[in-house]
Amino acid sequence: NPLKRVRRSGGDVPVPKGLKVRRLHKAFLRYHDPNNWPMLREALRRMGRPT
Known part of the structure; x- marks a missing residue:
């Protein structure tokens, strides 16, 4: 929730650790x-999105 303050006891934040996932996020x-573009097209196809 963006309206709540961030605290140490808050929930975990997922961090992409795999090389493929990190490259995809950067793309x-x-x-x-x-x-x-080729990497993004393939990722969008896997998500079922039109390219």
């Missing part, structure tokens, strides 16, 4: 880079 952040 989504840099979606305007043509080098990332």
Whole structure:
């Protein structure tokens, strides 16, 4: 919940640790880079999204 304060006793935050997941997250952040388009298209297809 973004309206609540962040505390030490709060819930866990998932951290992507696999190399593929980290690269995919970076590709989504840099979606305007043509080098990332093939990876993003494949990920969107797996999610069932139109490309």
